[in-house]
Amino acid sequence: MKIICNQIDLLNGVNTVLKAVSTRTTMPILECILLKSTLNGFKLTTNDLEIGIESQVEAQVIEPGSVAIEAKILSEIVKKLPDNDIEITVDENNRATIRCEKSKFTISGQPSEEFIPIPEVTKNQYISISQLQLKEMIRQTIFSTAVEEIRPVTTGELFEIKNDELCIVSIDGHRVSLRRIQFKNAPEDIKVVIPGKTLNEISKLLSTEDDKEVKIYFNNKHVLFEFEQSMVVSRLLEGEFPDYVDIFSRDYETLVKVNKKQFHMSIERAALMSRGSKKSPIKIVMQENKMIITSNTEIGNVYEEVDIEKEGKDMEIAFNPNYLIDILKVIDDETLYLQFTNAHNPCIFKPIEGDVFQYLVLPIKIYA
Amino acid sequence: MKIICNQIDLLNGVNTVLKAVSTRTTMPILECILLKSTLNGFKLTTNDLEIGIESQVEAQVIEPGSVAIEAKILSEIVKKLPDNDIEITVDENNRATIRCEKSKFTISGQPSEEFIPIPEVTKNQYISISQLQLKEMIRQTIFSTAVEEIRPVTTGELFEIKNDELCIVSIDGHRVSLRRIQFKNAPEDIKVVIPGKTLNEISKLLSTEDDKEVKIYFNNKHVLFEFEQSMVVSRLLEGEFPDYVDIFSRDYETLVKVNKKQFHMSIERAALMSRGSKKSPIKIVMQENKMIITSNTEIGNVYEEVDIEKEGKDMEIAFNPNYLIDILKVIDDETLYLQFTNAHNPCIFKPIEGDVFQYLVLPIKIYA
Numbered sequence: 092m093k094i095i096c097n098q099i100d101l102l103n104g105v106n107t108v109l110k111a112v113s114t115r116t117t118m119p120i121l122e123c124i125l126l127k128s129t130l131n132g133f134k135l136t137t138n139d140l141e142i143g144i145e146s147q148v149e150a151q152v153i154e155p156g157s158v159a160i161e162a163k164i165l166s167e168i169v170k171k172l173p174d175n176d177i178e179i180t181v182d183e184n185n186r187a188t189i190r191c192e193k194s195k196f197t198i199s200g201q202p203s204e205e206f207i208p209i210p211e212v213t214k215n216q217y218i219s220i221s222q223l224q225l226k227e228m229i230r231q232t233i234f235s236t237a238v239e240e241i242r243p244v245t246t247g248e249l250f251e252i253k254n255d256e257l258c259i260v261s262i263d264g265h266r267v268s269l270r271r272i273q274f275k276n277a278p279e280d281i282k283v284v285i286p287g288k289t290l291n292e293i294s295k296l297l298s299t300e301d302d303k304e305v306k307i308y309f310n311n312k313h314v315l316f317e318f319e320q321s322m323v324v325s326r327l328l329e330g331e332f333p334d335y336v337d338i339f340s341r342d343y344e345t346l347v348k349v350n351k352k353q354f355h356m357s358i359e360r361a362a363l364m365s366r367g368s369k370k371s372p373i374k375i376v377m378q379e380n381k382m383i384i385t386s387n388t389e390i391g392n393v394y395e396e397v398d399i400e401k402e403g404k405d406m407e408i409a410f411n412p413n414y415l416i417d418i419l420k421v422i423d424d425e426t427l428y429l430q431f432t433n434a435h436n437p438c439i440f441k442p443i444e445g446d447v448f449q450y451l452v453l454p455i456k457i458y459a
Numbered sequence: 460m461k462i463i464c465n466q467i468d469l470l471n472g473v474n475t476v477l478k479a480v481s482t483r484t485t486m487p488i489l490e491c492i493l494l495k496s497t498l499n500g501f502k503l504t505t506n507d508l509e510i511g512i513e514s515q516v517e518a519q520v521i522e523p524g525s526v527a528i529e530a531k532i533l534s535e536i537v538k539k540l541p542d543n544d545i546e547i548t549v550d551e552n553n554r555a556t557i558r559c560e561k562s563k564f565t566i567s568g569q570p571s572e573e574f575i576p577i578p579e580v581t582k583n584q585y586i587s588i589s590q591l592q593l594k595e596m597i598r599q600t601i602f603s604t605a606v607e608e609i610r611p612v613t614t615g616e617l618f619e620i621k622n623d624e625l626c627i628v629s630i631d632g633h634r635v636s637l638r639r640i641q642f643k644n645a646p647e648d649i650k651v652v653i654p655g656k657t658l659n660e661i662s663k664l665l666s667t668e669d670d671k672e673v674k675i676y677f678n679n680k681h682v683l684f685e686f687e688q689s690m691v692v693s694r695l696l697e698g699e700f701p702d703y704v705d706i707f708s709r710d711y712e713t714l715v716k717v718n719k720k721q722f723h724m725s726i727e728r729a730a731l732m733s734r735g736s737k738k739s740p741i742k743i744v745m746q747e748n749k750m751i752i753t754s755n756t757e758i759g760n761v762y763e764e765v766d767i768e769k770e771g772k773d774m775e776i777a778f779n780p781n782y783l784i785d786i787l788k789v790i791d792d793e794t795l796y797l798q799f800t801n802a803h804n805p806c807i808f809k810p811i812e813g814d815v816f817q818y819l820v821l822p823i824k825i826y827a
Contacts, residue, residue, distance in 0.1 A: 164731065164758060171728045194728055198759030360539045360562055363532065390532060391566030 092126075092156025092181040094133055096148055098174050098191065104135045104148040105166045107321050110292045111137040111144040112162040124165055125206040126179070127157035136209065137162065142289050143209025146321040157203035158185050168196055209324045212315040216278045217308040218252060222318070224272060225305055226297040228259050229290045231421040231448065232268040236261045236287040244284050244330035250307075250314075252281040260335045261287075265414055267338055267451040281309050284332050289314075289325035296321065339439060339449050345377055345403040345431040348443070354382070355419035357395040361386045362412035364393050372409040372455040377401055377431070386412075408434045409457045418450045460494075460524025460549040462501055464516055466542050466559065472503045472516040473534045475689050478660045479505040479512040480530040492533055493574040494547070495525035504577065505530065510657050511577025514689040525571035526553050536564055577692045580683040584646045585676040586620060590686070592640060593673055594665040596627050597658045599789040599816065600636040604629045604655040612652050612698035618675075618682075620649040628703045629655075633782055635706055635819040649677050652700050657682075657693035664689065707807060707817050713745055713799040716768040716811070722750070723787035725763035729754045730780035732761050740777040740823040745769055745799070754780075776802045777825045786818045 105124065113121035116139075125136040132150040137143065158181045169177070172191040181187045185200040229248075237245035249260040258271040293316055297305065308315040316323040358373065364386040365371035373386040377399065384395040408431060418440055430439040440450040473492065481489035484507075493504040500518040505511065526549045537545070540559040549555045553568040597616075605613035617628040626639040661684055665673065676683040684691040726741065732754040733739035744751040745767065752763040776799060786808055798807040808818040 167731050168728070171724065171731065173724070193764040194725070195762040196728075196731075196759060197761075356539065356541070357562070360536070360564075363535050363539065363564075391564060393565075394563040396561035 092128060092158060093153040093178070094126075094128060094150045095153065095176055095178045096132065096150035098169065098172050098177050100148050100150075101177055102169050104146040104320070105162075105169050107146040107296060108135045108137040108144045109162060109166055110295065111139045111142040111323070113139040119161075120159060120201060120205045120207065122161055122163065123159035123201060123206065124162045125157065125159050125203055126181075127203060128152045128155040136206070138207050138209045140207070141286065141326060142292060143324045144321060145209065145324075148320075154180075156181055158187055158200040159203055159206045160187055160198065160200045164198060168198075210313050210326075212308050212310055212313045212324055214308050214315075215310070216281065217306050218257065218274065218277060218281075219304050219306045220257065220272070220274060221301060222297040222303045222305045223299055223301050226294050226299065228270045228272070229294045229297075231270050232259050232261045233287060233290055233294070234261075234417045234421070235263050235266040235268040235450075237263040242330070244328050244332050247284040247286045247328040248290055249332045249335070250281070250283050250285055252277055260332070262333050262335060265411070265453050266418070267335055267449075268418070269335065269339070269449040271447055282332075283309055283314060284328040284330070285314055286325060286328055289323070293323055296323065338437075338451060340432070343403065343430040343432055343439075345401065345406050347377055347382065347402075347429040347431070348400040348426060349382065349397060349429060351419065351422055351424055351427050353397050355416070357384050357397050358412050358415050358419065361393050361395055362416060364388045364390050365412075366390065370411050370413050372457055373412045374407065374409045374457070376405075376407045378405055406431055406434065408438065409455045410438070410452065411455055414452045418452065422448070422450075460496060460526060461522040461546070462494075462496060462518045462520050463544055463546045464500065464518035466537065466540050466545050468516050468518075469545055470537050472514040472688070473530075473537050475514040475664060476503045476505040476512045477530060477534055478663065479507045479510040479691070481507040487529075488527060488569060488573045488575065490529055490531070491527040491569060491574065492530045493525065493527045493571055494549075495571060496520045496523040504574070506575050506577045508575070509654065509694060510660060511692040512689065513577065513692075516688075522548075524549055526555055526568040527571055527574045528555055528566065528568045532566060536566075578681050578694075580676050580678055580681045580692055582676050582683070583678070584649065585674050586625065586642065586645060586649075587672050587674045588625065588640070588642060589669060590665040590671045590673045591667055591669050594662050594667065596638045596640070597662045597665075599638050600627050600629045601655060601658055601662070602629075602785045602789065603631050603634040603636040603818075605631040610698070612696050612700050615652040615654045615696040616658055617700045617703070618649070618651050618653055620645055628700070630701050630703060633779070633821050634786070635703055635817075636786070637703065637707070637817040639815055650700075651677055651682060652696040652698070653682055654693060654696055657691070661691055664691065706805075706819060708800070711771065711798040711800055711807075713769065713771040713774045715745055715750065715770075715797040715799070716794060717750065717765060717797060719787065719790055719792055719795050721765050723784070725752050725765050726780050726783050726787065729761050729763055730784065732756045732758050733780075734758065738779050738781050740825055741780045742775065742777045742825070744773075744775045746773055774799055774802065776806065777823045778806070778820065779823055782820045786820065790816070790818075 127134050132148050135146045175192055178190045187198055187200045189196040245262055251258045255277045256271055256273050261268045306317040314325055361373045361384045365388050371388045376383040382397045382399045386393050426443050428441045437451045437453050495502050500516050504513045546558045555568045557564040613630055619626045623645045624639055624641050629636045674685040682693055729741045729752045733756050739756045741754040750765045750767045754761050794811050796809045805819045805821050
């Protein structure tokens with residue numbers, strides 16, 4: 092094998108596929124990047140058995156071939172080489188020589204046959220959406236995937252496509268997050284659960300430019316994300332995802348309109364009265380034109396007032412402030428609605444208009 | 460006590476003094492910031508018994524007084540309050556109430572009498588230099604202070620003032636770093652050793668603006684750095700600092716002129732052939748117009764060529780690449796001289812002109 096490519100192109104490719112390299116594994120081949128020449132360049136592939144990534148690099152192919160090289164050392168070498176042409180040659184013993192200007196590295200590779208190929212996904216059913224939009228939707232929901240695998244399916248996010256709408260839902264024991272977008276030309280109904288880890292990695296690869304699209308293909312077992320020069324394949328999570336539709340009640344006793352930033356900052360400050368990850372509850376009292384937030388701990392006490400517009404009854408309720416902060420951090424709207432029934436039932440966060448997001452958070456029962 | 464100040468001013472002051480707050484201590488008072496009203500504001504003071512910091516905050520003093528408040532909670536509260544007026548009142552039981560807009564915190568403080576005052580330094584002997592210049596000199600030498608305290612004095616840096624010149628020297632078992640600047644109106648000769656930890660903290664407080672000065676006062680036991688609104692007092696290290704003057708030999712067998720960036724990047728790449736903190740040696744061969752850098756390990760091997768201008772004999776020598784990298788990282792010059800006698804003696808790094816810096820690094824003996 093002998094190929095010549097540009098340092099920047101190779102670095103971009105390596106950085107992309109690096110996200111599916113196993114770090115702690117007893118199978119050394121999972122720590123490798125597969126290089127395989129194609130018609131007008133070569134393909135980099137990694138596979139940690141959960142996610143597989145493939146990235147295309149433009150190159151001049153002088154002699155076709157393939158080799159698996161340890162990802163860490165390849166990435167470190169390419170990162171430190173000058174921005175110029177890189178020549179990679181591989182001999183019959185899988186020894187790779189990397190040349191650039193006056194540098195020459197020789198490292199041992201492994202035969203490409205040992206590399207575990209990533210699963211094939213037939214390109215039938217797919218949706219195409221803006222990369223930026225998908226990135227935002229993941230950011231706005233990923234925090235409420237379950238961490239512990241008591242119910243493994245909840246460590247992922249539901250992607251449900253129905254009626255020209257994509258709805259992403261995550262649910263842990265305390266919260267539900269929901270984001271939806273409309274789009275045209277949706278395929279037939281799809282309902283799959285994508286692992287949280289996959290979505291975290293995908294999110295890092297998604298462009299922040301508004302006009303770039305990503306195609307998402309589905310089958311029963313796998314999902315495939317297709318970008319410009321790369322694709323990511325992930326297994327899906329099996330099992331019944333909790334029903335989320337009925338959770339978001341339309342009934343309420345109290346509806347509050349509040350400035351997001353003021354509410355957010357007051358909760359952040361109230362949370363300072365508890366230390367570590369175990370947060371003391373904060374109390375919220377809804378009165379005529381104001382919300383009063385208090386917390387009283389061994390550190391001290393805090394009193395916060397936030398202006399609101401209220402419809403319905405006055406009420407008192409208590410929360411773990413971290414659960415509220417997680418939600419408030421990802422909402423970009425200036426104003427939002429909070430909807431309550433009573434101190435024992437969840438609070439729902441909704442936009443002032445439309446239904447692009449909905450968040451639900453359970454209260455802490457401190458009132459008799 | 461009752462004072463009113465601006466949030467930004469208070470935050471700046473708190474961030475400054477935070478650098479001398481003990482985190483792991485059995486004396487809770489060392490985790491506190493002392494607030495003490497002055498004529499036109501108040502002073503914040505911290506003291507971890509090695510370093511003491513004092514910072515002045517402009518404020519309206521309605522009722523003079525003082526209190527010690529836990530640094531961490533005060534800093535977190537001030538950071539999250541809006542950019543507006545903050546009112547701090549303290550009652551006779553040292554309970555502090557912090558008000559800003561519609562927020563109110565009440566936390567317990569400690570009597571100011573329990574606070575351990577920072578040592579007084581009489582303002583006699585001092586030098587005044589540019590903050591930026593001092594920051595640079597610390598950055599360019601701090602890495603070769605000794606970490607282990609076999610010889611405690613070498614965990615600090617020598618500040619020697621003689622003949623209108625300030626010379627900063629650090630020395631560990633493998634390297635010596637030296638930086639000097641000329642200045643006018645130097646006081647009498649001074650020779651003190653300042654703890655590395657102090658210099659690290661000072662360095663973070665120094666401005667990157669070129670026209671700001673810092674005054675440094677000395678006595679037998681302490682050094683005082685005086686900035687705009689702050690001052691830092693640190694104890695000095697006792698003991699005889701190793702003699703550095705004779706180490707920098709003027710004799711050489713080989714003198715090499717090299718481009719700093721090319722040399723640096725080649726060494727960085729050669730270092731990739733070893734993993735972890737224990738670096739395999741790299742070999743350097745000086746020939747007529749080029750330097751050849753090689754490293755050969757179980758990972759693979761690397762060959763690097765760097766153009767040089769050489770005076771004197773050809774030679775071969777080996778180094779721990781990390782020691783060279785530490786030095787090359789902090790040199791800003793485009794070109795530099797490397798001076799060698801033989802494979803068993805140190806290499807000296809010098810500027811092409813003048814003597815503002817000098818670095819010495821010991822070789823690894825791999826040649827018989």
